[in-house]
Amino acid sequence: LTEHKSGIGQYLINILQCWQNGSDCHEYILYSNTKIAAEFQDPRFHLRQGQSRRSSLWCQFQLPFALRRDRIDVFWGSAYALPVWRFSIPAVMTVHDFVFRRYPDMLPFRVTAHLRAGMPFFLRSAEMVIADSYSTAKDLNEYYESLAGQVEVIHLSAHTRFHEKAPTPSVEEVLGKYFLQEGYLLYVGTIEPRKGLDTILRAIDYCR
Numbered sequence: 001l002t003e004h005k006s007g008i009g010q011y012l013i014n015i016l017q018c019w020q021n022g023s024d025c026h027e028y029i030l031y032s033n034t035k036i037a038a039e040f041q042d043p044r045f046h047l048r049q050g051q052s053r054r055s056s057l058w059c060q061f062q063l064p065f066a067l068r069r070d071r072i073d074v075f076w077g078s079a080y081a082l083p084v085w086r087f088s089i090p091a092v093m094t095v096h097d098f099v100f101r102r103y104p105d106m107l108p109f110r111v112t113a114h115l116r117a118g119m120p121f122f123l124r125s126a127e128m129v130i131a132d133s134y135s136t137a138k139d140l141n142e143y144y145e146s147l148a149g150q151v152e153v154i155h156l157s158a159h160t161r162f163h164e165k166a167p168t169p170s171v172e173e174v175l176g177k178y179f180l181q182e183g184y185l186l187y188v189g190t191i192e193p194r195k196g197l198d199t200i201l202r203a204i205d206y207c208r
Contacts, residue, residue, distance in 0.1 A: 001036040006190055008079045008096060013038070014159055015078075020045065029070055033058035056114055059083050077122070080115060084125045093122055094130040098139040099194055106194035123147040130154050 001009055019028060020042050028045045030038070033052040040047070048066055052058040060083055067075055068087045075086060077093040100107055100115040123129065128150045131137040137153050175181070185204065189195055 001030075001032070001038045011094075011096075011156065012078050016040075016045075029072065031063055031066060033062075056081070056118070060085070077126075080122070081118060082122045082125050084121045086125070090127045091125060092128045092130060093126040094132070095136060095140060096132050097136055098143060101139070101143050103194055106192070120144065120147055123149075128152060132156055 001013060005013065016028075016030075016038075019026075020040065026044065029048060030036070030045070031048045031050075033050045033055045035049050036047070038047070048070070050058055050062060052062065059081055064083045064086050067083070067089050072089050075082070075089055075091040077091060080093070080095060082091050082093050100112045104112045104116075123144050124147055126149065129140065129152070131140060131151055131153050133155065134153055137151050140151060175184075185200070187197065187200070191197065
């Protein structure tokens with residue numbers, strides 16, 4: 001939940017927004033090792049912000065005590081990791097992909113090393129694992145077949161603002177501004193080698 005959110009940040013902030021729009025009586029506590037760019041007016045939401053630059057160490061050695069102090073019922077790790085020792089607090093973990101196993105050269109070494117070393121422990125510790133897609137669930141079973149317990153595939157969804165059809169004059173104005181005609185492709189992800197943008201460009205060139 002930093003100022004410049006990537007895919008996982010968007011995933012998390014949209015889920016939090018949906019929970020805020022709900023009317024349930026649950027209490028939500030967000031934990032971070034540093035200050036985050038999020039504010040909540042809803043009294044059901046609380047922030048616990050630490051002062052640690054090493055998120056992995058904070059997750060394993062400081063976070064568990066915060067969970068116990070707050071008497072957490074269920075902990076959700078939204079991005080690949082969990083505190084392994086949690087005073088018996090049940091946990092759910094989301095795994096978005098296995099780039100660190102399939103294409104390790106496309107990630108920083110410290111990220112690949114951390115996930116390779118920690119993933120077996122995280123999976124053993126989780127009561128449930130959420131996968132974004134059946135492809136990710138398949139990779140999970142391929143790489144960690146003996147470790148994965150209950151796995152649920154929960155697909156991602158576009159924000160509701162993308163469900164609205166823009167008025168024709170606005171569409172034509174944008175198309176004209178960027179000199180676009182029918183048959184264009186819009187990409188909104190980060191620009192990284194592992195995203196395969198060169199393959200997309202070659203495919204478009206081939207289809208011309």
